[in-house]
Amino acid sequence: MADRAAIVTGASSGIGLAIARMLGQQGYGLTLAARRPDKLEAAAEALRGEGFDVEHVAGNLGDEEAVKQVVAAHRERYGRLDVLVNNAGVGIGAPVADIQTKHLDIQLATNVRSIVLFYRESMEMLRAAGAEHRNALVVNTSSLRGKFGQAWLSVYSATKHAVVGWTQAMHKELSADGIKSTALCPAFVDTPMTEFVKGQVAADDMIRPEDIAIAVRALLEMSPACIVPEIQFIRPGDAL
Numbered sequence: 406m407a408d409r410a411a412i413v414t415g416a417s418s419g420i421g422l423a424i425a426r427m428l429g430q431q432g433y434g435l436t437l438a439a440r441r442p443d444k445l446e447a448a449a450e451a452l453r454g455e456g457f458d459v460e461h462v463a464g465n466l467g468d469e470e471a472v473k474q475v476v477a478a479h480r481e482r483y484g485r486l487d488v489l490v491n492n493a494g495v496g497i498g499a500p501v502a503d504i505q506t507k508h509l510d511i512q513l514a515t516n517v518r519s520i521v522l523f524y525r526e527s528m529e530m531l532r533a534a535g536a537e538h539r540n541a542l543v544v545n546t547s548s549l550r551g552k553f554g555q556a557w558l559s560v561y562s563a564t565k566h567a568v569v570g571w572t573q574a575m576h577k578e579l580s581a582d583g584i585k586s587t588a589l590c591p592a593f594v595d596t597p598m599t600e601f602v603k604g605q606v607a608a609d610d611m612i613r614p615e616d617i618a619i620a621v622r623a624l625l626e627m628s629p630a631c632i633v634p635e636i637q638f639i640r641p642g643d644a645l
């Protein structure tokens with residue numbers, strides 16, 4: 406049984422998969438969650454093949470029951486939670502007059518609601534870890550669009566601002582109990598999510614998912630006395 410355990414959402418590709426791999430390398434028992442079962446299964450198998458201890462639960466994390474299932478499966482397997490990575494997210498662009506209610510709801514549910522529910526469902530295990538070593542960590546993937554709004558990505562920008570606000574509130578509410586919260590705010594990262602823009606911005610000119618994982622690893626190495634509420638990742642020449 407691993408001494409430390411982590412849940413990573415949106416772990417089937419991109420940033421979440423890179424963070425999960427890093428946590429596996431650091432010896433964490435992992436529970437991976439994402440939406441599409443086949444894709445998640447392939448990611449979980451790849452990480453098991455690298456020698457890591459991996460549970461996986463597929464589901465739409467905008468759905469409360471799915472969030473509960475992920476946390477319950479994790480508790481059952483590992484009995485502890487030291488790191489929670491709320492990374493699953495979706496962006497659907499549209500000019501304001503064309504925003505579809507369905508797309509508004511999907512982004513609110515995946516990007517914001519699921520994070521609130523994951524905190525709530527994980528509180529008991531996070532509090533136990535915080536009491537044990539004062540260094541429980543929750544990482545919430547926001548975006549640079551969570552600091553600076555973007556035309557046509559207005560709903561996405563609003564949800565990612567909400568992630569930053571939520572993270573600040575959790576910092577104030579929980580850090581004295583040994584539970585830190587950090588919001589990650591990256592510009593373009595080379596993942597499936599940015600396929601739509603690779604005609605204009607080359608993948609090599611984007612941040613690598615591994616760059617984000619390096620930052621999370623640094624957070625894990627910091628002492629309980631050090632809290633980093635937010636990390637922005639920008640690229641040369643990025644307009645803020």
Ligand SMILES: NC(=O)c1ccc[n+]([C@@H]2O[C@H](COP(=O)([O-])OP(=O)(O)OC[C@H]3O[C@@H](n4cnc5c(N)ncnc54)[C@H](OP(=O)(O)O)[C@@H]3O)[C@@H](O)[C@H]2O)c1
Binds near residue numbers: 416438465467493591
């Ligand atoms: N790439 C960027 O430039 C960039 C920049 C700033 C912030 N971000 C944020 O980084 C996070 C990860 O994105 P990524 O770039 O790594 O893209 P990605 O490779 O497409 O990963 C997105 C992950 O979220 C999962 N997901 C999406 N909707 C879900 C839902 N309703 N329920 C459960 N899982 C769901 C996906 O699973 P399925 O594939 O099965 O849907 C996938 O595992 C997102 O929150 C995104 O907003 C990305």
